[in-house]
Amino acid sequence: MPEMKIPELMAPAGNFAKMKTALHFGADAVYLGLKQFSLRSFAGNFTIEELEEALDYAHSLGNKVYVALNMMPVSADFKDLSVILPKLSNLKPDGVIVSDPGVVSLLRREAPELRLHLSTQASTLNSESVAFWGKSGIRRVVLARELSIEQIREISASSEIELEVFTHGALCISYSGRCFLSLYMSGRDANRGECAQSCRWQYRVLEETERDGEYFPIEEDSRGSYIFNSKDLCALPLLPELVSSGVNSLKIEGRMKSTHYVGITVDVYRRGLDILKERGESEFREAAPELVAELARVSNRGFTTNFLNGTPGQNEYSFEKCAVSNPYAFLGEVVEKYDGYLALNLKNPIRQGDSIELCDRGFLREKVAVKEILDNAGNVLDFGRSGEVIRLNGHFQTGVGGLARK
Structure with missing residues:
Protein backbone atom coordinates (compact mmCIF):
# COMPACT_ATOMS: atom_id res chain seq x y z
CA MET A 1 0.00 0.00 0.00
CA PRO A 2 1.54 3.38 -0.98
CA GLU A 3 2.40 5.81 1.80
CA MET A 4 -0.24 8.46 2.42
CA LYS A 5 0.81 11.82 1.01
CA ILE A 6 0.22 14.48 3.66
CA PRO A 7 -0.27 18.06 2.41
CA GLU A 8 1.79 20.97 3.62
CA LEU A 9 0.46 22.58 6.81
CA MET A 10 0.59 26.37 6.42
CA ALA A 11 0.11 28.81 9.30
CA PRO A 12 -0.37 32.57 9.64
CA ALA A 13 2.52 34.77 10.76
CA GLY A 14 1.32 38.22 11.79
CA ASN A 15 4.80 39.05 13.09
CA PHE A 16 8.17 37.42 13.67
CA ALA A 17 7.31 36.03 17.11
CA LYS A 18 4.15 34.37 15.80
CA MET A 19 6.11 32.92 12.90
CA LYS A 20 8.53 31.29 15.34
CA THR A 21 5.60 29.91 17.34
CA ALA A 22 3.95 28.48 14.22
CA LEU A 23 7.14 26.73 13.14
CA HIS A 24 7.88 25.51 16.67
CA PHE A 25 4.47 23.84 16.89
CA GLY A 26 4.80 22.04 13.58
CA ALA A 27 3.86 24.21 10.61
CA ASP A 28 5.62 23.30 7.39
CA ALA A 29 5.24 26.83 6.05
CA VAL A 30 3.99 30.28 7.03
CA TYR A 31 2.41 33.10 5.09
CA LEU A 32 2.96 36.72 5.99
CA GLY A 33 2.44 40.23 4.71
CA LEU A 34 4.65 43.23 4.13
CA LYS A 35 3.79 46.63 5.59
CA GLN A 36 2.01 47.33 2.28
CA PHE A 37 0.01 45.34 -0.25
CA SER A 38 -1.46 42.54 1.89
CA LEU A 39 -5.03 42.13 3.13
CA ARG A 40 -4.23 42.41 6.85
CA SER A 41 -3.13 46.00 7.36
CA PHE A 42 -3.63 45.75 11.13
CA ALA A 43 -1.44 42.71 11.63
CA GLY A 44 2.13 43.50 12.68
CA ASN A 45 3.45 42.56 9.24
CA PHE A 46 7.06 42.72 8.06
CA THR A 47 9.50 45.25 6.67
CA ILE A 48 11.84 44.07 3.93
CA GLU A 49 14.60 43.76 6.53
CA GLU A 50 12.36 41.70 8.82
CA LEU A 51 11.34 39.53 5.88
CA GLU A 52 14.99 38.76 5.19
CA GLU A 53 15.44 37.69 8.80
CA ALA A 54 12.24 35.62 8.66
CA LEU A 55 13.36 33.84 5.51
CA ASP A 56 16.77 33.06 6.98
CA TYR A 57 15.17 31.68 10.14
CA ALA A 58 12.54 29.55 8.39
CA HIS A 59 14.91 28.22 5.76
CA SER A 60 17.43 27.24 8.44
CA LEU A 61 14.73 24.92 9.80
CA GLY A 62 13.75 23.59 6.38
CA ASN A 63 10.45 25.50 6.33
CA LYS A 64 8.91 27.79 3.71
CA VAL A 65 7.71 31.39 3.71
CA TYR A 66 5.05 32.80 1.39
CA VAL A 67 4.55 36.56 1.04
CA ALA A 68 1.06 38.00 0.53
CA LEU A 69 0.70 40.76 -2.06
CA ASN A 70 -3.02 40.12 -2.41
CA MET A 71 -4.45 43.60 -1.90
CA MET A 72 -6.76 44.77 -4.70
CA PRO A 73 -4.61 47.64 -6.04
CA VAL A 74 -5.56 50.84 -7.82
CA SER A 75 -3.30 52.36 -10.48
CA ALA A 76 -1.42 54.54 -7.97
CA ASP A 77 -0.26 51.44 -6.06
CA PHE A 78 1.81 50.08 -8.94
CA LYS A 79 4.55 52.68 -8.56
CA ASP A 80 5.27 51.61 -4.97
CA LEU A 81 4.92 47.96 -5.94
CA SER A 82 7.52 48.35 -8.68
CA VAL A 83 9.94 49.87 -6.15
CA ILE A 84 9.64 46.97 -3.75
CA LEU A 85 9.78 44.18 -6.34
CA PRO A 86 13.58 44.09 -6.89
CA LYS A 87 14.13 43.85 -3.12
CA LEU A 88 11.54 41.11 -2.80
CA SER A 89 12.95 39.21 -5.74
CA ASN A 90 16.47 39.29 -4.27
CA LEU A 91 15.22 37.72 -1.05
CA LYS A 92 13.75 34.71 -2.91
CA PRO A 93 10.64 33.89 -0.85
CA ASP A 94 9.14 30.48 -1.54
CA GLY A 95 6.07 32.04 -3.11
CA VAL A 96 4.17 35.31 -3.53
CA ILE A 97 0.40 35.32 -3.05
CA VAL A 98 -1.43 37.59 -5.51
CA SER A 99 -5.03 38.20 -6.51
CA ASP A 100 -5.03 40.91 -9.19
CA PRO A 101 -4.28 40.10 -12.87
CA GLY A 102 -2.36 43.37 -13.17
CA VAL A 103 -0.07 42.35 -10.32
CA VAL A 104 0.39 38.94 -11.94
CA SER A 105 1.40 40.66 -15.18
CA LEU A 106 3.79 43.03 -13.40
CA LEU A 107 5.50 40.27 -11.45
CA ARG A 108 5.90 38.06 -14.50
CA ARG A 109 7.46 40.96 -16.38
CA GLU A 110 9.69 42.48 -13.69
CA ALA A 111 10.35 39.54 -11.36
CA PRO A 112 9.86 36.36 -13.42
CA GLU A 113 11.87 34.28 -10.96
CA LEU A 114 9.21 34.72 -8.25
CA ARG A 115 6.85 31.77 -7.77
CA LEU A 116 3.25 33.04 -7.95
CA HIS A 117 0.35 31.71 -5.89
CA LEU A 118 -3.20 32.89 -6.60
CA SER A 119 -5.12 34.16 -3.56
CA THR A 120 -8.55 32.91 -2.58
CA GLN A 121 -9.67 36.49 -3.34
CA ALA A 122 -9.72 35.46 -7.01
CA SER A 123 -12.65 33.11 -6.26
CA THR A 124 -11.36 30.16 -8.26
CA LEU A 125 -14.21 27.64 -8.36
CA ASN A 126 -13.49 25.30 -11.27
CA SER A 127 -10.80 23.46 -13.18
CA GLU A 128 -11.10 25.70 -16.24
CA SER A 129 -10.16 28.71 -14.10
CA VAL A 130 -7.28 26.77 -12.57
CA ALA A 131 -6.02 25.92 -16.06
CA PHE A 132 -6.37 29.56 -17.15
CA TRP A 133 -4.32 30.79 -14.21
CA GLY A 134 -1.74 28.06 -14.80
CA LYS A 135 -1.23 29.33 -18.35
CA SER A 136 -0.90 32.84 -16.88
CA GLY A 137 2.12 31.87 -14.79
CA ILE A 138 0.44 30.83 -11.52
CA ARG A 139 2.08 27.85 -9.81
CA ARG A 140 -0.47 27.33 -7.04
CA VAL A 141 -4.13 28.29 -6.67
CA VAL A 142 -5.75 28.90 -3.29
CA LEU A 143 -9.24 27.65 -4.07
CA ALA A 144 -12.34 29.62 -3.12
CA ARG A 145 -13.81 28.82 0.28
CA GLU A 146 -17.19 28.21 -1.36
CA LEU A 147 -16.33 24.71 -2.63
CA SER A 148 -17.31 21.29 -1.31
CA ILE A 149 -14.74 18.55 -0.82
CA GLU A 150 -16.22 16.70 -3.78
CA GLN A 151 -15.77 19.77 -5.98
CA ILE A 152 -12.21 20.18 -4.69
CA ARG A 153 -11.54 16.55 -5.56
CA GLU A 154 -12.85 17.04 -9.10
CA ILE A 155 -10.65 20.10 -9.63
CA SER A 156 -7.62 18.31 -8.21
CA ALA A 157 -8.09 15.33 -10.53
CA SER A 158 -7.69 17.53 -13.61
CA SER A 159 -5.27 20.15 -12.27
CA GLU A 160 -1.65 20.33 -13.36
CA ILE A 161 -0.69 22.97 -10.78
CA GLU A 162 -0.72 22.93 -6.99
CA LEU A 163 -3.90 23.54 -4.99
CA GLU A 164 -4.34 25.00 -1.54
CA VAL A 165 -7.45 25.17 0.67
CA PHE A 166 -8.35 26.89 3.93
CA THR A 167 -9.03 24.49 6.79
CA HIS A 168 -9.46 26.69 9.84
CA GLY A 169 -10.27 30.21 10.95
CA ALA A 170 -12.61 33.15 10.50
CA LEU A 171 -15.01 33.27 7.57
CA CYS A 172 -16.35 36.25 5.65
CA ILE A 173 -20.02 36.60 4.82
CA SER A 174 -19.03 37.74 1.33
CA TYR A 175 -17.76 35.72 -1.59
CA SER A 176 -14.16 34.88 -0.68
CA GLY A 177 -13.87 38.12 1.26
CA ARG A 178 -14.67 40.52 -1.59
CA CYS A 179 -16.86 42.82 0.47
CA PHE A 180 -17.83 46.50 0.49
CA LEU A 181 -19.83 46.43 3.73
CA SER A 182 -16.88 47.69 5.78
CA LEU A 183 -16.09 50.49 3.31
CA TYR A 184 -19.72 51.59 3.16
CA MET A 185 -20.27 51.58 6.92
CA SER A 186 -16.89 52.64 8.31
CA GLY A 187 -14.79 54.00 5.45
CA ARG A 188 -12.33 51.10 5.83
CA ASP A 189 -11.84 49.09 2.64
CA ALA A 190 -11.67 45.33 3.20
CA ASN A 191 -10.20 44.88 -0.26
CA ARG A 192 -7.21 46.99 0.79
CA GLY A 193 -6.60 45.20 4.08
CA GLU A 194 -8.64 47.43 6.40
CA CYS A 195 -11.77 45.39 7.15
CA ALA A 196 -13.74 46.70 10.15
CA GLN A 197 -15.67 43.40 10.34
CA SER A 198 -19.02 45.13 9.97
CA CYS A 199 -20.55 41.67 9.50
CA ARG A 200 -19.92 41.06 13.23
CA TRP A 201 -21.89 44.13 14.33
CA GLN A 202 -25.30 44.07 15.95
CA TYR A 203 -28.25 44.86 13.66
CA ARG A 204 -31.96 45.49 14.01
CA VAL A 205 -33.46 44.61 10.64
CA LEU A 206 -37.25 44.62 10.47
CA GLU A 207 -38.38 45.02 6.89
CA GLU A 208 -37.24 46.01 3.43
CA THR A 209 -38.48 49.38 2.23
CA GLU A 210 -39.58 47.83 -1.08
CA ARG A 211 -41.68 45.21 0.74
CA ASP A 212 -43.67 47.23 3.22
CA GLY A 213 -44.96 45.05 6.05
CA GLU A 214 -43.01 41.98 4.95
CA TYR A 215 -40.71 41.18 7.84
CA PHE A 216 -37.24 39.78 7.38
CA PRO A 217 -37.29 36.14 8.60
CA ILE A 218 -34.83 36.35 11.49
CA GLU A 219 -35.09 35.86 15.21
CA GLU A 220 -34.05 38.77 17.38
CA ASP A 221 -34.37 40.02 20.92
CA SER A 222 -34.08 43.50 22.44
CA ARG A 223 -30.36 43.54 21.66
CA GLY A 224 -30.82 42.97 17.95
CA SER A 225 -29.50 40.11 15.83
CA TYR A 226 -26.14 39.24 14.29
CA ILE A 227 -27.49 38.25 10.89
CA PHE A 228 -24.15 38.25 9.02
CA ASN A 229 -22.00 36.65 11.71
CA SER A 230 -20.51 33.37 10.47
CA LYS A 231 -19.05 30.78 12.78
CA ASP A 232 -15.40 29.88 12.24
CA LEU A 233 -14.25 27.24 9.81
CA CYS A 234 -13.02 24.01 11.41
CA ALA A 235 -12.21 21.25 8.93
CA LEU A 236 -10.32 19.10 11.43
CA PRO A 237 -12.93 16.28 11.35
CA LEU A 238 -12.65 16.25 7.55
CA LEU A 239 -8.87 15.87 7.32
CA PRO A 240 -9.06 12.34 5.81
CA GLU A 241 -11.29 13.61 3.02
CA LEU A 242 -9.16 16.69 2.41
CA VAL A 243 -5.94 14.68 2.34
CA SER A 244 -7.41 12.19 -0.12
CA SER A 245 -8.74 15.01 -2.32
CA GLY A 246 -5.22 15.61 -3.60
CA VAL A 247 -4.66 19.19 -2.41
CA ASN A 248 -1.08 20.25 -1.76
CA SER A 249 -1.51 22.62 1.16
CA LEU A 250 -3.86 23.10 4.11
CA LYS A 251 -4.05 26.70 5.31
CA ILE A 252 -4.93 28.14 8.72
CA GLU A 253 -6.38 31.66 8.78
CA GLY A 254 -5.34 34.16 11.43
CA ARG A 255 -2.55 36.69 10.84
CA MET A 256 -4.24 38.99 13.37
CA LYS A 257 -4.85 36.24 15.92
CA SER A 258 -2.87 35.73 19.13
CA THR A 259 0.28 33.69 19.65
CA HIS A 260 -1.85 31.28 21.71
CA TYR A 261 -4.24 30.77 18.78
CA VAL A 262 -1.41 30.22 16.31
CA GLY A 263 0.51 27.75 18.47
CA ILE A 264 -2.41 25.63 19.63
CA THR A 265 -4.17 25.54 16.26
CA VAL A 266 -1.01 24.46 14.48
CA ASP A 267 -0.31 21.89 17.19
CA VAL A 268 -3.78 20.35 16.81
CA TYR A 269 -3.69 20.13 13.03
CA ARG A 270 -0.13 18.79 13.10
CA ARG A 271 -1.26 16.15 15.58
CA GLY A 272 -4.25 15.22 13.44
CA LEU A 273 -2.18 14.89 10.27
CA ASP A 274 0.49 12.85 12.05
CA ILE A 275 -2.08 10.44 13.50
CA LEU A 276 -3.70 10.06 10.10
CA LYS A 277 -0.36 9.29 8.44
CA GLU A 278 1.16 7.06 11.12
CA ARG A 279 -1.88 5.24 12.53
CA GLY A 280 -4.57 5.49 9.89
CA GLU A 281 -8.05 6.87 9.51
CA SER A 282 -9.70 4.74 12.19
CA GLU A 283 -7.45 6.03 14.98
CA PHE A 284 -7.78 9.56 13.61
CA ARG A 285 -11.57 9.32 13.93
CA GLU A 286 -11.16 8.25 17.55
CA ALA A 287 -8.83 11.16 18.28
CA ALA A 288 -10.81 13.83 16.40
CA PRO A 289 -13.26 14.79 19.21
CA GLU A 290 -10.37 15.51 21.60
CA LEU A 291 -8.59 17.53 18.92
CA VAL A 292 -11.68 19.62 18.17
CA ALA A 293 -12.17 20.18 21.91
CA GLU A 294 -8.64 21.58 22.09
CA LEU A 295 -9.38 23.93 19.18
CA ALA A 296 -12.36 25.21 21.16
CA ARG A 297 -9.96 26.26 23.93
CA VAL A 298 -8.56 29.06 21.78
CA SER A 299 -10.46 32.06 20.43
CA ASN A 300 -13.42 31.06 18.25
CA ARG A 301 -17.01 31.95 17.33
CA GLY A 302 -18.20 28.36 17.28
CA PHE A 303 -17.34 26.00 14.46
CA THR A 304 -18.67 25.09 11.02
CA THR A 305 -17.40 23.05 8.09
CA ASN A 306 -18.77 25.84 5.85
CA PHE A 307 -19.20 24.64 2.24
CA LEU A 308 -16.96 21.58 2.58
CA ASN A 309 -19.94 19.30 3.23
CA GLY A 310 -22.24 21.20 0.87
CA THR A 311 -24.14 24.46 1.08
CA PRO A 312 -24.19 25.70 4.70
CA GLY A 313 -27.48 26.30 6.49
CA GLN A 314 -28.60 28.56 9.33
CA ASN A 315 -26.67 26.52 11.89
CA GLU A 316 -23.44 27.84 10.37
CA TYR A 317 -24.14 31.35 11.69
CA SER A 318 -24.16 32.78 15.20
CA PHE A 319 -27.24 35.01 15.38
CA GLU A 320 -27.18 35.60 19.14
CA LYS A 321 -23.74 37.12 19.67
CA CYS A 322 -20.58 38.24 17.92
CA ALA A 323 -18.29 37.87 20.93
CA VAL A 324 -15.35 35.53 20.48
CA SER A 325 -15.18 32.65 22.95
CA ASN A 326 -11.78 32.65 24.63
CA PRO A 327 -11.83 30.14 27.50
CA TYR A 328 -8.19 30.61 28.49
CA ALA A 329 -6.10 33.67 29.25
Missing part, protein backbone atom coordinates in the same frame (compact mmCIF):
# COMPACT_ATOMS: atom_id res chain seq x y z
CA PHE A 330 -2.76 33.47 27.45
CA LEU A 331 -0.01 33.89 30.06
CA GLY A 332 3.06 33.93 27.86
CA GLU A 333 5.85 32.02 26.19
CA VAL A 334 8.61 29.90 27.71
CA VAL A 335 11.83 31.77 26.92
CA GLU A 336 14.31 29.82 29.06
CA LYS A 337 14.46 26.37 30.58
CA TYR A 338 17.05 24.95 32.94
CA ASP A 339 17.17 21.99 35.26
CA GLY A 340 14.78 22.96 38.02
CA TYR A 341 12.98 25.98 36.53
CA LEU A 342 11.66 27.68 33.45
CA ALA A 343 11.19 31.35 32.58
CA LEU A 344 8.01 32.88 31.17
CA ASN A 345 7.73 36.15 29.25
CA LEU A 346 4.36 37.25 30.61
CA LYS A 347 1.51 38.64 28.49
CA ASN A 348 -0.99 38.53 31.37
CA PRO A 349 -0.60 38.60 35.16
CA ILE A 350 0.13 35.46 37.16
CA ARG A 351 -0.29 34.96 40.94
CA GLN A 352 0.74 32.46 43.55
CA GLY A 353 -1.99 29.84 43.78
CA ASP A 354 -2.96 30.03 40.11
CA SER A 355 -3.60 26.79 38.28
CA ILE A 356 -1.99 27.06 34.86
CA GLU A 357 -1.37 24.81 31.89
CA LEU A 358 1.85 24.55 29.91
CA CYS A 359 1.51 23.56 26.24
CA ASP A 360 4.18 22.36 23.87
CA ARG A 361 4.44 20.74 20.47
CA GLY A 362 3.47 17.12 20.12
CA PHE A 363 0.22 17.83 21.98
CA LEU A 364 2.07 18.04 25.30
CA ARG A 365 -0.05 19.55 28.10
CA GLU A 366 1.11 19.98 31.73
CA LYS A 367 -1.10 21.12 34.60
CA VAL A 368 0.86 23.22 37.09
CA ALA A 369 -0.10 24.67 40.46
CA VAL A 370 1.87 27.90 40.90
CA LYS A 371 3.42 27.72 44.36
CA GLU A 372 6.19 30.26 43.96
CA ILE A 373 7.01 33.04 41.49
CA LEU A 374 10.53 34.43 41.20
CA ASP A 375 12.11 37.27 39.26
CA ASN A 376 15.30 36.82 37.24
CA ALA A 377 17.43 37.50 40.32
CA GLY A 378 15.67 34.75 42.28
CA ASN A 379 13.58 37.05 44.48
CA VAL A 380 10.15 35.72 45.46
CA LEU A 381 7.19 37.66 44.04
CA ASP A 382 3.54 37.67 45.05
CA PHE A 383 2.58 38.00 41.40
CA GLY A 384 4.04 38.66 37.97
CA ARG A 385 2.92 41.48 35.71
CA SER A 386 2.42 41.57 31.97
CA GLY A 387 5.73 42.38 30.28
CA GLU A 388 7.87 40.82 33.01
CA VAL A 389 9.99 37.68 32.73
CA ILE A 390 9.39 35.42 35.73
CA ARG A 391 10.63 32.02 36.82
CA LEU A 392 8.67 28.98 37.96
CA ASN A 393 10.55 26.33 39.90
CA GLY A 394 10.01 22.68 39.02
CA HIS A 395 10.89 19.98 36.54
CA PHE A 396 8.84 20.45 33.38
CA GLN A 397 8.58 18.65 30.07
CA THR A 398 7.61 21.87 28.28
CA GLY A 399 10.58 23.54 26.64
CA VAL A 400 11.58 26.88 25.14
CA GLY A 401 8.90 28.00 22.70
CA GLY A 402 6.12 26.38 24.70
CA LEU A 403 3.11 28.42 25.84
CA ALA A 404 1.40 28.98 29.18
CA ARG A 405 -2.29 29.68 29.81
CA LYS A 406 -4.78 29.74 32.66
